[in-house]
Amino acid sequence: MTPAPSGSLLAATGLRKAYGPTTALDGADFSVHPGEIVAVMGPSGSGKSTLLHCLAGIIRPDAGSVRYGARKLSELSDAERSALRRGEFGFVFQFGQLVPELTCVENVALPLRLGGVRRKEAEQQAMRWLERLEVAGVRGKRPGEVSGGQGQRVAVARALVTTPRVIFADEPTGALDSLNGERVMELLTEAARDTRAAVVLVTHEARVAAYSDREVVVRDGRARDMAGARL
Numbered sequence: 001m002t003p004a005p006s007g008s009l010l011a012a013t014g015l016r017k018a019y020g021p022t023t024a025l026d027g028a029d030f031s032v033h034p035g036e037i038v039a040v041m042g043p044s045g046s047g048k049s050t051l052l053h054c055l056a057g058i059i060r061p062d063a064g065s066v067r068y069g070a071r072k073l074s075e076l077s078d079a080e081r082s083a084l085r086r087g088e089f090g091f092v093f094q095f096g097q098l099v100p101e102l103t104c105v106e107n108v109a110l111p112l113r114l115g116g117v118r119r120k121e122a123e124q125q126a127m128r129w130l131e132r133l134e135v136a137g138v139r140g141k142r143p144g145e146v147s148g149g150q151g152q153r154v155a156v157a158r159a160l161v162t163t164p165r166v167i168f169a170d171e172p173t174g175a176l177d178s179l180n181g182e183r184v185m186e187l188l189t190e191a192a193r194d195t196r197a198a199v200v201l202v203t204h205e206a207r208v209a210a211y212s213d214r215e216v217v218v219r220d221g222r223a224r225d226m227a228g229a230r231l
């Protein structure tokens with residue numbers, strides 16, 4: 001097991017996770033620095049999403065540990081872990097996961113509202129992110145009334161509205177055509193660079209990974225830094 005590199009914001013060492021007889025992670029190490037964009041690549045079923053879920057504290061590894069700053073995720077209570085996910089992490093998945101009953105601006109404001117911010121202030125901040133993601137026009141629409149590309153931009157705005165320290169993105173452009181996918185990646189990475197958020201980006205597309213500073217390949221449940229990283 002290699003020790004976590006110093007200066008990293010989020011680091012995992014020796015992660016193991018099995019689902020019954022299936023080994024998803026088999027001693028995976030990973031780290032990301034503040035402001036760094038890391039692409040996690042690898043074949044289908046190699047353990048990429050499981051790694052991302054362990055890093056985000058969504059699932060508990062069977063062995064190994066995840067450190068965020070000075071804190072070990074395994075030593076936090078469930079409430080502390082959810083507070084961390086709500087306050088310091090942002091999530092973008094392949095399919096937006098927007099709340100269908102809420103308008104787009106209400107969706108983006110939701111993480112702030114859950115953190116206790118008053119409606120007016122939360123919606124003002126949400127509008128700033130919708131503008132930045134070039135979808136201010138859909139503010140009053142519900143997710144079912146907007147296009148896939150618009151919905152994904154709204155989902156990115158919602159992930160960024162709390163200015164998270166780490167953004168977890170799992171195939172964020174997987175459901176989009178290439179033009180929309182590229183624009184979503186541009187907007188996501190620009191915003192992450194401006195706020196110095198770290199990004200953990202799971203993708204199987206080289207075109208999407210090209211937005212990262214460094215690529216890690218997961219194979220058979222182990223993560224390996226690619227030689228020739230672009231940093």
Ligand SMILES: Nc1ncnc2c1ncn2[C@@H]1O[C@H](COP(=O)(O)OP(=O)(O)OP(=O)(O)O)[C@@H](O)[C@H]1O
Pocket residue numbers: 019022023024042043044045046047048049050051204
């Ligand atoms: N909830 C689960 N129950 C049982 N097996 C699971 C579960 N989640 C993942 N697995 C298995 O663990 C292994 C790793 O899955 P994971 O989703 O992490 O891979 P992945 O690299 O993200 O795949 P993909 O690129 O296809 O999304 C696979 O063999 C998968 O079938």
